[in-house]
Every structure is written in C-alpha cells, then in structure tokens.
Amino acid sequence: MFCFQCQETSKGTGCTVVGVCGKKDDLANMQDLLIYTIKGLAIVNTMAREIGINQKKTDQFIINGLFMTITNANWDKNEFFNTVREGLKLREEIKAAIRNAGYTLDNNSDFVTWYRETNYELEMKSASQEVSILATRDEDIRSLRELVTYGLKGMAAYLEHAANLSYENEELNAFMQKALAKITDDSVSMEQLIELSMECGKYGVHAMELLDTANTSTYGHPEMTKVNIGVRQNPGILVSGHDLKDMEELLKQTEGTGVDVYTHSEMLPAHYYPAFKKYDHFVGNYGNAWWEQTREFESFNGPILMTTNCIVPPRESYKGRMYTTGATAVQDVTYIPKNEDGTKDFSVIIEHAKKCQPPVEIEKGEIVGGFAHNQVAQVADQVVEAVKKGDIKRFFVMAGCDGRHKSRTYYKEFAEELPKDTIILTAGCAKYRYNKLDLGDINGIPRVLDAGQCNDSYSLVMTALKLKDAFGLESVNELPLSYNIAWYEQKAVIVFLALLYLGVKNIHVGPTLPAFLSPNVTNFLIENFGVGGISNTKEDIEMFMNSGIEIQESALV
Incomplete structure (x- = not known):
C-alpha cells in the first residue's frame, strides 16, 4: 500500500505497511482501485455527457464512490468489492450506449478497458502497480494529480450532503468528471494541472455555496x-x-x-x-x-x-x-x-x-455557537464599532480538523495566548481544542465565533467578504485577518483550494504541511500565495500580530 492523503500519514511521508488511521493494506489498495475505476468511468461519462446521454445515476455513483474513500469513512472491504464491480458494470453500459449512439470512444487506456469480476481478481488488480498512486513517477505531476483528487473527494462530500436535501448541480458534476478524466492524461503538463487545481477551487466555492443553500433553505439560518x-x-x-x-x-x-x-x-x-x-x-x-x-x-x-x-x-x-x-x-x-x-x-x-442505560455524564455546562454568515451579518455593526474603538485588533480564522498528534496542543495554546483584543473565527472539529475555554468576549461579542461544521467553511468566506464590504476595502487581504488552519482530511483540501481561488494570501497550515505536496509544488504555493506552516505559539502570534495589515482610519468613517 501507499497512502499519504491525511495529515497523520506515517513519518510525514506516507503509510506503506498499515495506515496510521488503522486501515490495512488490502483495504487501502481496494480504495485505490475504486478511485482507478471512477477515473475510467469519468472518462467515458464525460463523452456521454457531451453527446447528451448522461444518466443521473452515474453522477450519484461517482460522488458516493469518492466520498467512500475519504479518510475514516468506510472500513468494509466487501463494500469496495461490490462498489468496484458496480462501477465497472456502469462503465461498460455507458460504453455500449456511446457505440449505440453511433460514436467511437477514442480512449483505450487501461482505465477504460480493464475488467475483473471475482473478489480474488479484484484484489490482485488492486495490488498492481498501475493502480497505485506511485504509478505516476514524476513527483510534481503526482503531487498535483493527488491535490486535485483530494479536492474532488472533499467536493463530493459537500455534494452528497446537498443531494440528500434534493439540491444538485449539473455543472459541478460535469466539472468533477472532466477533472478526473484530465488527471489520467499523461500529456497534461504541470502548468495545466496547476490551472486545474485552481479551477477545482472555483468549483469548490460553488459546491460549498450549494450546500449552504441546501442547509439554510431546509432548516433555517444558524443562530447564536x-x-x-x-x-x-x-x-x-x-x-x-x-x-x-x-x-x-x-x-x-x-x-x-x-x-x-x-x-x-x-x-x-x-x-x-x-x-x-x-x-x-x-x-x-x-x-x-x-x-x-x-x-x-x-x-x-x-x-x-x-x-x-x-x-x-x-x-x-x-x-x-x-x-x-x-x-x-x-x-x-x-x-x-x-x-x-x-x-x-x-x-x-x-x-x-x-434497552440501554442513560449516558454517563463526562462534563457539565454550555458552549456557544451558531455564528454562521447570516448571524455575523446581524452583528456586523457591533463588530465594526469595536474595531473603530480599537477594542478588536485582529481576527483569526482557526478552522479545520482536529487530530490525535500531540503537536495539536499548539492550537489550544495559541487560542489561550492570543491577545484579548482578538476574535477567533472557526468551523470544523478543530474548535474542540478551544471552544470550551473561558476566553471571554469583547463588548458582548464572544471571542470564539463558531460557524459550524467543516462543511460550513463557506460561512467563514462569506464573513470575510462581509467584513471587507463593511470596511469599504477592495480585497479580503486588506483586512486584519490571519489564517492559521489545522487540517486532517480531504474536505480541508477543497476548502484550501477554494481560498486560493478567491485570492486569499498568507494561509498558514498545520500542524504539518501535506505530505502529498512535492517540494516544487510547495514552493509554488509559497511564492504565489504566501502559504506557510506553523512553528511555535509565541513566534507565530508575534508574526501574525506584526503583519502590518490594519484597517485605515479613513475606512472607518
């Protein structure tokens, strides 16, 4: 096996014997085989869509298949056997439909032609070199292909939740499949893959917006x-x-x-x-x-x-x-x-x-949340006034995922040591490092504003845009707003790409940068977007607070 899609990957390079998450090599290989199958399905269905014979069930299969391979989602190898067989059958049906419509499929790669039926045959195929991530020998091409793949996995999660509430988008489905097909093409250059990554971020924004609309239209806007x-x-x-x-x-x-x-x-x-x-x-x-x-x-x-x-x-x-x-x-x-x-x-x-006993109480009290973009908009005047008076000096986006590594105590310490005139904007389970701390408030505004799930990261984007408009600025990069984001799995990747597409600069990611980013790809992100890692709380807080970005007094009039 070889897997490096999550933050906790072994030695910061890749799991090769057993996953740090707990998955064995046979399960990891079957997950790779499902992705391999989905790529072939995307190739043929992209053509089917172009000639007008796409079926909704294909879009649903691809979304669910991608979601199954997200870290810590599906641990049942038999489910992967069945899903791969279903994908192969669907691929062959689409190929036949293309031929029956009078067209010729000009792609005869292994993605499109391989076929196995028994569990043993599928297991042998899953362990073969061509299915492995390492089949792409060029380190930079591999890095960008996986960056797109993981972004698409995160996007699929958003789209499945939206679809469960009957919100779907044909343009997003078409892009996902086009992107999956493109990363199988050896003629696609590093520059083109970088462009595809940014395009993935663009559609990631649309996917997050779709889910936000689905949730709020169905259940109302979150409230404090x-x-x-x-x-x-x-x-x-x-x-x-x-x-x-x-x-x-x-x-x-x-x-x-x-x-x-x-x-x-x-x-x-x-x-x-x-x-x-x-x-x-x-x-x-x-x-x-x-x-x-x-x-x-x-x-x-x-x-x-x-x-x-x-x-x-x-x-x-x-x-x-x-x-x-x-x-x-x-x-x-x-x-x-x-x-x-x-x-x-x-x-x-x-x-x-x-038939069960009541739960054993492990803590008491209350925690406060519900600061999605609509709720923040309702207190925007209060926030602007606090900035005018100098009561709020800086906002910190501390969103993302939590994890097991001891190094993640950094985020608790960071929140505790931040100056009392700062506000934390958060979403995702990273907040559990600090959402039960007594960090107080600023003029009645809690210092930790929880927008919701990692699925609600769109709210943080909207909050930044609302603050930009409230201060009459041209760009969110002009705000006294710093990004210190924790990541673990692939939904964090699509959020990261979405932020890059929106032009957000100087995002810091931890506790480690992704192992799937090659040195050259990492340097590209540093040079073009100011992406960085973390060091220690004292040095990082000093760096963020002295970034030199302040709201000019003229913007406060």
Missing part, C-alpha cells in the same frame, strides 16, 4: 445558541458525522419514544438550526472531536449512529452499539440503507436505545 454539554437520565442515541438529513429523520422518529438524542463532534452545529430546536428530546452535545470517540462511545452507553466519515475502528466493547449509513460502513456493524422513497428507517436503533 447555547448548547448543553451535560446529560439527562433517559436512554440516548449519539449521532456523529455530518449529515443533517439523517439528524432530521432520527429526531422525527424518536419523538415521543422516551429516547433522547445527542450530537457528537461535527454534529454539534445541528443545535444551531432553528428547525431542530422544536425537539425537546434533542438534549445537547456529548464529547469532543472525532478521535476521542473510543473513550466517549464507551461511556455513552447507548447506540451510536455514524452518518459520515470520522469513524475510528470501533472497540469490541461498543461495536455492537454502532450503526452506519450513507457512504460509511464498518465490517460486522449494522448498516441503515435508504428506502426506495429516499427515507431511512431508524427503528432498530431506537429499539436498541430503549
């Missing part, structure tokens, strides 16, 4: 909310992952059953949406970021529903209480499928919960 982090004495169901549609259906089905519902990790922001506040049994948030689940799932006592990625291979002690759905799966864990009408039946989880 105090979320309970204690427990009640009823049996409960713990919901982790990211999918709001699953949350909605579960809340409806548990109403009146005597079973409480709690959020975990990235599902915390569900509490911010007005549509969910009517449920009295929607109790609060239990626990912290994804990587602490092995301890927190033990003490919860009730069943756990994993709606998306961020699954740590479960311990046997609670594996029987875990359920998966959507793009996720774990071998020997019950999977909740969609019904023909698109709904899901969670009755098996509800009945399981009724």
Whole structure:
C-alpha cells in the first residue's frame, strides 16, 4: 500500500505497511482501485455527457464512490468489492450506449478497458502497480494529480450532503468528471494541472455555496445558541458525522419514544438550526472531536449512529452499539440503507436505545455557537464599532480538523495566548481544542465565533467578504485577518483550494504541511500565495500580530 492523503500519514511521508488511521493494506489498495475505476468511468461519462446521454445515476455513483474513500469513512472491504464491480458494470453500459449512439470512444487506456469480476481478481488488480498512486513517477505531476483528487473527494462530500436535501448541480458534476478524466492524461503538463487545481477551487466555492443553500433553505439560518454539554437520565442515541438529513429523520422518529438524542463532534452545529430546536428530546452535545470517540462511545452507553466519515475502528466493547449509513460502513456493524422513497428507517436503533442505560455524564455546562454568515451579518455593526474603538485588533480564522498528534496542543495554546483584543473565527472539529475555554468576549461579542461544521467553511468566506464590504476595502487581504488552519482530511483540501481561488494570501497550515505536496509544488504555493506552516505559539502570534495589515482610519468613517 501507499497512502499519504491525511495529515497523520506515517513519518510525514506516507503509510506503506498499515495506515496510521488503522486501515490495512488490502483495504487501502481496494480504495485505490475504486478511485482507478471512477477515473475510467469519468472518462467515458464525460463523452456521454457531451453527446447528451448522461444518466443521473452515474453522477450519484461517482460522488458516493469518492466520498467512500475519504479518510475514516468506510472500513468494509466487501463494500469496495461490490462498489468496484458496480462501477465497472456502469462503465461498460455507458460504453455500449456511446457505440449505440453511433460514436467511437477514442480512449483505450487501461482505465477504460480493464475488467475483473471475482473478489480474488479484484484484489490482485488492486495490488498492481498501475493502480497505485506511485504509478505516476514524476513527483510534481503526482503531487498535483493527488491535490486535485483530494479536492474532488472533499467536493463530493459537500455534494452528497446537498443531494440528500434534493439540491444538485449539473455543472459541478460535469466539472468533477472532466477533472478526473484530465488527471489520467499523461500529456497534461504541470502548468495545466496547476490551472486545474485552481479551477477545482472555483468549483469548490460553488459546491460549498450549494450546500449552504441546501442547509439554510431546509432548516433555517444558524443562530447564536447555547448548547448543553451535560446529560439527562433517559436512554440516548449519539449521532456523529455530518449529515443533517439523517439528524432530521432520527429526531422525527424518536419523538415521543422516551429516547433522547445527542450530537457528537461535527454534529454539534445541528443545535444551531432553528428547525431542530422544536425537539425537546434533542438534549445537547456529548464529547469532543472525532478521535476521542473510543473513550466517549464507551461511556455513552447507548447506540451510536455514524452518518459520515470520522469513524475510528470501533472497540469490541461498543461495536455492537454502532450503526452506519450513507457512504460509511464498518465490517460486522449494522448498516441503515435508504428506502426506495429516499427515507431511512431508524427503528432498530431506537429499539436498541430503549434497552440501554442513560449516558454517563463526562462534563457539565454550555458552549456557544451558531455564528454562521447570516448571524455575523446581524452583528456586523457591533463588530465594526469595536474595531473603530480599537477594542478588536485582529481576527483569526482557526478552522479545520482536529487530530490525535500531540503537536495539536499548539492550537489550544495559541487560542489561550492570543491577545484579548482578538476574535477567533472557526468551523470544523478543530474548535474542540478551544471552544470550551473561558476566553471571554469583547463588548458582548464572544471571542470564539463558531460557524459550524467543516462543511460550513463557506460561512467563514462569506464573513470575510462581509467584513471587507463593511470596511469599504477592495480585497479580503486588506483586512486584519490571519489564517492559521489545522487540517486532517480531504474536505480541508477543497476548502484550501477554494481560498486560493478567491485570492486569499498568507494561509498558514498545520500542524504539518501535506505530505502529498512535492517540494516544487510547495514552493509554488509559497511564492504565489504566501502559504506557510506553523512553528511555535509565541513566534507565530508575534508574526501574525506584526503583519502590518490594519484597517485605515479613513475606512472607518
């Protein structure tokens, strides 16, 4: 195996024996084979789209297939066998449809022609050199191809969530497949791949906007909310992952059953949406970021529903209480499928919960969130006034992912040591490093403004644009706004590309820069966008605070 798609990859270079995430080589290779299959499918379907015979099921398959390979999403090798076979069958159907329409497919690469059926044959193919990431020998070409691939994986996650709420976009589907086809073409140069990466960022913005529209049109705009982090004495169901549609259906089905519902990790922001506040049994948030689940799932006592990625291979002690759905799966864990009408039946989880003890309380109190772009717009005048008076000196975007590395204590220390006249804008599970600290407020404005999930990073972009307009500036780079972003998996990659496309400069990424960025690609990002890493809190805070960017007094009039 060879995998370097996440921040925790072994020795900062790549996992070659077993994944730091926990996946074995056979699973890692099958994930590579699914991506290989999807690329071939994208090649033939790009032509099918050009001649007007594209089918919606192909777009859905590609989105779900990409999502399955995101770090910590799907741990069931059998699911990959079945999905690869389904992809090959679909590819052959499209090829036949192209021929029947009177056209000739001029691509005869292995991506388009290979075919196997048995699990053994697929396993042998998955371990072959041509399927491996390392099949691309040029380090810079490989780096850019993987940068695009990981960006597309992140985009697929956004699009699947939006599609679950019946929001889809043909232009985004077409771009994803065109990009997948392009990165298989050995004639595409490094310069063209850089252009494709920026184009990926452009469509990433559109994908984030689509999901934001889907969520807010369906559930209302997030609003400032105090979320309970204690427990009640009823049996409960713990919901982790990211999918709001699953949350909605579960809340409806548990109403009146005597079973409480709690959020975990990235599902915390569900509490911010007005549509969910009517449920009295929607109790609060239990626990912290994804990587602490092995301890927190033990003490919860009730069943756990994993709606998306961020699954740590479960311990046997609670594996029987875990359920998966959507793009996720774990071998020997019950999977909740969609019904023909698109709904899901969670009755098996509800009945399981009724037989369980209430969760063990692990903390008490409240945390505050709900500062998505619409809520921030409502306090914009208050923020501008605080800047005018000199009460707010700088804003810090500290969004992204949390992880297991001890080096991530940096983000807690960074938040604690920031000057008291600064505001933190956050989204994603990175906030669990500091969202329970008593950092106070500035004139009633909390110093940590949580916009929501990593899926809600669009809100941080919109917030920056609203601040730019409020101060009458030409560019967000003129704001006293610094980016100190933590990353872990591929949704962070599409956010990064989106920021680059929007022209955001001087983004700092940690705790380490991606292993998939070659030295030349890294230098390109440094020279053209000022991308940097992190060092230590004292030096970094001094660097950010002395960046020289201040709101000119004339802009405050």
